[in-house]
Amino acid sequence: MERRPATILCISMFALLVTVFLLVGCAKKSAGPSPVERGKYLAMAGGCGDCHSPKTFTAAGPVPDTTKLLSGYPSGAKLPEIPKDMFGPAQWGAITTNDMTGWVGPWGVSFSYNLTSHPATGIGNWDEDLFIQALRTGKFMGTSRDMLPPMPWQEIGKMTDDDLKAIFAYLKSLPPIDNSIPAPLPPSQP
Numbered sequence: 001m002e003r004r005p006a007t008i009l010c011i012s013m014f015a016l017l018v019t020v021f022l023l024v025g026c027a028k029k030s031a032g033p034s035p036v037e038r039g040k041y042l043a044m045a046g047g048c049g050d051c052h053s054p055k056t057f058t059a060a061g062p063v064p065d066t067t068k069l070l071s072g073y074p075s076g077a078k079l080p081e082i083p084k085d086m087f088g089p090a091q092w093g094a095i096t097t098n099d100m101t102g103w104v105g106p107w108g109v110s111f112s113y114n115l116t117s118h119p120a121t122g123i124g125n126w127d128e129d130l131f132i133q134a135l136r137t138g139k140f141m142g143t144s145r146d147m148l149p150p151m152p153w154q155e156i157g158k159m160t161d162d163d164l165k166a167i168f169a170y171l172k173s174l175p176p177i178d179n180s181i182p183a184p185l186p187p188s189q190p
């Protein structure tokens with residue numbers, strides 16, 4: 001049986017539509033990861049968890065505690081006694097707690113911050129601008145005291161706005177963990 005031109009036209013239009021949908025689908029896929037996915041990748045490559053994630057201890061050494069990722073120095077943890085006269089030009093530069101969330105150096109003691117979305121103890125109430133400002137200026141909370149070592153804000157703060165926004169989106173997507181970070185301690189010796 002011979003097909004009518006209208007039917008052929010309909011079939012061709014349908015085929016064209018399917019092709020367009022497929023192409024749009026492919027284009028979407030190749031548009032890359034979402035900000036949260038990209039932020040997760042950048043936070044991983046930037047080693048944020050090395051200092052900001054509490055650890056559990058295994059035979060092979062400390063590993064990030066996946067139930068508390070990026071929640072900072074565990075509040076209530078007991079800081080081991082700090083040895084005297086450790087730091088100096090020909091001596092040690094810094095020491096760290098065994099989970100790398102607490103740091104002692106000539107600047108005193110610094111505690112890595114809670115980067116989860118908890119509103120009171122983390123960054124839940126921050127916005128993108130405050131996050132970028134803190135990392136660009138090295139000011140704690142964006143405007144207050146100087147951020148202490150070993151937080152590498154000098155390097156992290158040089159990431160592009162888009163990268164920092166992606167990291168922020170990822171951090172905001174983390175479940176809120178109520179963990180209040182102690183204020184830093186001043187140096188115990190000159």
Ligand code: HEC
Nearest residue numbers: 046047048051110111112113134140141147148149150151
């Ligand atoms: C070598 C350890 C280390 C690494 C790596 C690190 N941090 Fe930090 N971070 C710290 C410490 C310690 C503090 C607390 C500094 C202080 O109290 O002044 C801090 C503080 C911060 C603050 C400041 C919070 C505030 O209230 O201003 C932000 C934001 C932050 N880190 C984000 C990050 C991000 C994002 C990454 C990864 C891209 C990262 N950090 C990697 C150790 C680290």
